Amino acid sequence: MTQSTTHVIDIAQIQVYLxxxxxxxLRPLLDELQPYDLAQIFFQLSPQLQRLLLEHLTRDEIGELLEELESPDQQAVLETLGAEKTAQVLNRMSSDEVADLLGxxxxxxxxxxxxxxxxGEAEKVRALLDYPEDxxxxxxxxxxxxxxxxxxxxxVIQYLREEAPQAExxxxxxxxxxxxxxxxVVSLRELLIAQPNTLIRDIMYERVISVPADMDQEEVAKLLERYDFLAIPVTDEEERLLGIITVDDIIDVLIEEAQEDISRLSAVGYTEKEVITHPFSSARLRIPWLLLLLLIGVFTANLLGFFEHTIQQVAALTFFMPMIAGMTGNTGTQSLALVIRGLSTGQLTRDKYLRVLGQEGIVGMIIASICxxxxxxxxxxxxxxIYLxxxxxxxxWCTLxxxxxxxxxxxxxxxxxxxxPVVASGPLITTLNDVFSLIIYFGLATLFIQLL
Structure with missing residues (x-):
C-alpha cells in the first residue's frame, strides 16, 4: 500500500513540476526513478506533459525509457523526439536494443x-540487423x-576501467x-583475486561454451538455464567472437516463448500476443482453429446418429455423455501439459519417451479406477x-x-x-478423444442394451 501511495505522489509532483x-x-524525482517506473509514469501523463518530460530527460534516460516500451510506443516517442535527437539517443543505447527497435x-x-x-554505432547495428530476430x-x-x-x-583491470561504462x-x-x-573466459572474481602480474592465459577457463549465430533463441535459453550463466558468447564458423547474449535478454526470450506456447495451446494464434489488438486481426487468427473444431463437431454429431436407437431406448445415457467427453478431454490435457513442459525444458529426451508413456499409462489406470x-x-x-x-x-475407465x-x-x-507439438497437439487430441469417448461409451451401451 505504501509503495503504491508513493508512486501516486511522485506522479502528481512530476505533473506539477512539469x-x-x-x-x-523535478530532477531529484527523476533521478530516483528506475527505468520501468519512469515508463509507467510516462504513460500517465498527457501528450503535452510527455513532450515536456522528454525535453528534460538526458539522452541516456530516454534510451532507458525506450528499452522499457513496446514497439508502437517506441515509435511514438521517436516521432516526438525528431530525427536529430533520436540519432543522439540511439548512439547512447546498446546495439542490440537499437537493432530490436529498428527491426x-x-x-x-x-x-x-x-x-x-x-x-561506428551504425555499423554495429547494421551487423545485428542481418541476423533473424529469433x-x-x-x-x-x-x-x-x-x-x-x-x-x-x-x-585487464586497467582496461576494464575504460571499457566498463560501454559494456553490457x-x-x-x-x-x-x-x-x-x-x-x-575469466570471471571478474577470478580477476580480482589474481596477482597483478598473472597472465590471463594462466587463470582463464579454456572450455568455453559458446553458440553459433544462427542458433534458435529458445535453444540458447536452454543452454543458459542449464549452465546458470550470466552471459554466453556468440561465435562464427571459425570461433571468432561476434558478441554475447546476457541473461536479461534470455529472460525476455523465455517470457516470449511462454506467451507464444500459451497462445498456440489456446488456439488464438501464436502471433496474437497483445491483449488489446484489432478485432479483425484477432478474428483472422482464431477462425481457422474454430472452423477445425466446428468440423469436428459436425463429425461427432453424425457419429451419434449410429447410436440413435440406443439413445432412444436408454435416454439416461445422454445425461452422462458430457461428463464422459469432458473427463476424457481433461486427462488428455493434463498429460499434454506434462509432455509439452518436458519437451520445452529439455528434460524429456527421446531416450525417456517409453518411460514417460509407461508412467502416464500407470497414472491413467489409477485415475480411471478411482473415477x-x-x-x-x-x-x-x-x-x-447397477448395470447402467x-x-x-x-x-x-476406458476413455480416461x-x-x-x-x-x-x-x-x-x-x-x-x-x-x-504445441501448435498441432491440442486440436488433434481433442478430435481423437471426442471420437474414442463416444464410440466406447455408446458402443458398450449398445452391447449391453438388454441389461439397461
Missing amino acids: QKRDLKR ELEDSNVQKLLTTMEK TAGGKMTTEYVSVYNHFTADD TVYYIFVTDADDRLVG STIIIAVVTFLEGN GLVIGAAL LIGTFVGTLIPLLLNIAKVD
Missing part, C-alpha cells in the same frame, strides 16, 4: 536513422569486454588470441440401475486411460516428426 517547468525540483520500423525509416547515427545473432550485443591472452591481470556486462571477460578466436468406481456408485444411486452404472463406469495415453503419445510423435 507544468511549472521547475527543473530544479520494427520500415526499411526507409531504418536507413534514414542509421545515416544520422555515429558511423536467433542468437539477433539477440546478441556487441558491447562486451574481450582481451588478448597475453594480458596480465593488472592490464563486466562479470565475464572473454579472452581471444591474435586472430580474435575465442580461447577462454469409474465413484461414478458407478453415483449412477447406481441416482438411476437405481457398470456400463458408464467401464466406459469412463485412452485420453491419458493419447495426450502423452501425440505430442511425442509430432516431436519425432519435427512438427511443433
